[in-house]
Amino acid sequence: MQQLGPLELKPILKRIRWGGTRLGTILGKEIKDWDDAAESWEVVDHGDDQSIVMNGRAKGRSLAELVKDHGRELFGREEITQFPLLIKFLDATDRLSLQVHPNDQQAVKYDPTENGKTEAWVILDTTPDSKIWLGLKEGVDRKQLAAALQSNRIEEVVHSVTPQPGDCFFVPAGTVHAIGEGILLAEVQQSSDLTFRLHDWGRVGKDGQPRPIHVEESLDCTDFQRGPLNAVTPRELVSGDCHIEELVRCPYFGIERRTSSEVSLIQPLGKFRIVMMLKGGGTYQSGEQTGNLSRGETLLIPASSDDLLITPEGESIWLEIDQP
Helix, strand or coil: CCCCCCEEECCEEEEEEEEECHHHHCCCCCCCCCCCEEEEEEECEECCEECEECCCCCCCCEHHHHHHHCHHHHHCCCCCCCCCEEEEEEEECCCCCEEECCCHHHHHHHCCCCCCCCEEEEEEECCCCCCEEEEECCCCCHHHHHHHHHCCCHHHCEEEECCCCCCEEEECCCCCEEECCCEEEEEEEECCCCCEEEECCCCCCCCCCCCCCCHHHHHHHCCCCCCCCCCCCCEEEECCCCEEEEEEECCCCEEEEEEECCCEEECCCCCCEEEEEEECEEEEEECCEEEEEECCCEEEECCCCCCEEEEECCCEEEEEEECC
């Protein structure tokens, strides 16, 4: 295989009871007549869940195959055995359970094949009643959290935020959190599907029974030193007609947001980049390869790729995600 150019990947759609229709109506996903389209996994290499390339010389191949056979072209180095990030869009019409994700060290104790799960959310759409729960209130310890669970007073000890479109929330592993009703978001996370459910708001599943709750695991993985979390404060990198701001920079990923109506250059600089188009769209070119990039679409740019030029059609907003 010759040099890998930008990779267009087939989204994997997930139907879950709390999903809705905005993945189709706003982001253009092919959700058929579903009213429970909850997640669109845009870039994934996790077990049987595999992104499949839809264009270029790698067409038809899975992301796992590219990691195994073309790691240097993809990452700029060869020792990586799994694509490290899972990138998705999420539409929540109902609140999700209150959850905790383990860190890397904790994760392998529960499943040797899993990673920890640090993540970040960029809010695309909300309703007036939307809410996010993120972190414990100041001073809440393990004993107080356990007591609040037992007495059904959980909302008294968990910090809540009213999100607005454009907000970004950083969710390190060990943070008690839940996404509330009416929120459409883009999510960047470590490649992991290990989640512990702390509380499920008294709901039952389709079988009429409460869903499994993992109280001890959740308490063991909670970072009780973290306290309440709010939306991040973006750091401006470039001002003017092409506005670039850094939203998150952590050991697992970096996220920048670009707002531009001008031709924009993205340079791999020896590591992969991911572009998620949040508003607008346009065309892209990298070497001899060209394509379209519409709202809701994601592009994986290998480390070996030529520089990428994006020509927006009007003002467009996209995320640029990279590896550390």
